Amino acid sequence: MAFEGLSSRLQEITRKLGGKARITENDLKEVLREVKLALLEADVNYKIVKDFINVVQEKALGQDVLKSLTPGQQVIKIVRDEMTELLGGTSSKICFSPNPPTIIMLVGLQGSGKTTTAGKLANLLRKQGKKPLLVACDVYRPAAIKQLQVVGNSLNIPVFANENSKDVPHIAKQAINQAISKLNDVIILDTAGRLHIDEELMQELKNVKANVKPHEILLVVDSMTGQDAVNVAESFNNNLGIDGIILTKLDGDTRRWCCFIC
Numbered sequence: 337m338a339f340e341g342l343s344s345r346l347q348e349i350t351r352k353l354g355g356k357a358r359i360t361e362n363d364l365k366e367v368l369r370e371v372k373l374a375l376l377e378a379d380v381n382y383k384i385v386k387d388f389i390n391v392v393q394e395k396a397l398g399q400d401v402l403k404s405l406t407p408g409q410q411v412i413k414i415v416r417d418e419m420t421e422l423l424g425g426t427s428s429k430i431c432f433s434p435n436p437p438t439i440i441m442l443v444g445l446q447g448s449g450k451t452t453t454a455g456k457l458a459n460l461l462r463k464q465g466k467k468p469l470l471v472a473c474d475v476y477r478p479a480a481i482k483q484l485q486v487v488g489n490s491l492n493i494p495v496f497a498n499e500n501s502k503d504v505p506h507i508a509k510q511a512i513n514q515a516i517s518k519l520n521d522v523i524i525l526d527t528a529g530r531l532h533i534d535e536e537l538m539q540e541l542k543n544v545k546a547n548v549k550p551h552e553i554l555l556v557v558d559s560m561t562g563q564d565a566v567n568v569a570e571s572f573n574n575n576l577g578i579d580g581i582i583l584t585k586l587d588g589d590t591r592r593w594c595c596f597i598c
Contacts, residue, residue, distance in 0.1 A: 436521035444556035446529035449584035455487035469520035471511040472497035474528035505547035559583040
């Protein structure tokens with residue numbers, strides 16, 4: 337899993353330091369070196385790693401860790417606390433509209449896993465008491481609509497599609513009308529992607545946003561993309577203003593879990 341590599345390294349550090357009544361500055365440097373290697377192997381941006389290590393070192397020395405009775409545990413706690421802060425100290429949740437339906441627009445490059453994510457998200461929200469509607473807004477990729485229908489059928493979640501139209505904003509508006517009539521309180525738009533970012537893709541997404549005014553725009557990114565995912569996120573954010581990011585395939589490559597810590 338994504339955090340196993342870093343977790344095992346921290347456990348090993350704790351084991352090494354656990355039996356010591358005191359640790360020296362050299363011991364601390366060795367600990368931080370292990371943490372640094374773990375983060376770099378996880379594909380974290382070098383500058384972020386450098387700043388992170390400096391902060392941990394400053395706090396470890398500033399809190400007189402070297403003189404404490406449990407120096408190893410205190411160092412690990414500092415690393416854990418700073419890691420939590422780096423990843424985001426607070427949890428974020430989808431903001432549901434007080435006047436349903438809430439419209440969630442999934443965007444991203446082709447192959448990032450938007451359609452599968454749409455199904456998983458719909459299933460999760462249903463477990464929370466929502467009544468989701470999946471909407472097929474990818475009218476270009478072969479069998480994209482069929483794929484979403486298969487996902488919806490497997491989860492027993494309704495799917496709206498208009499295979500006779502290529503007008504994506506119109507399809508989205510039709511879906512809203514159906515959601516209102518069927519009392520669906522969440523709409524999930526599965527939009528089209530491209531193999532690369534281009535003006536045509538962005539313009540279509542801008543048109544959808546302008547016409548249906550989604551409450552949440554979530555960028556779906558293949559976590560195996562690594563640090564280049566940051567460039568993708570910046571491009572989508574500059575063009576659309578994304579509200580959140582969903583990383584897919586985190587179990588596929590343990591080196592890529594930190595692709596957005598940069």
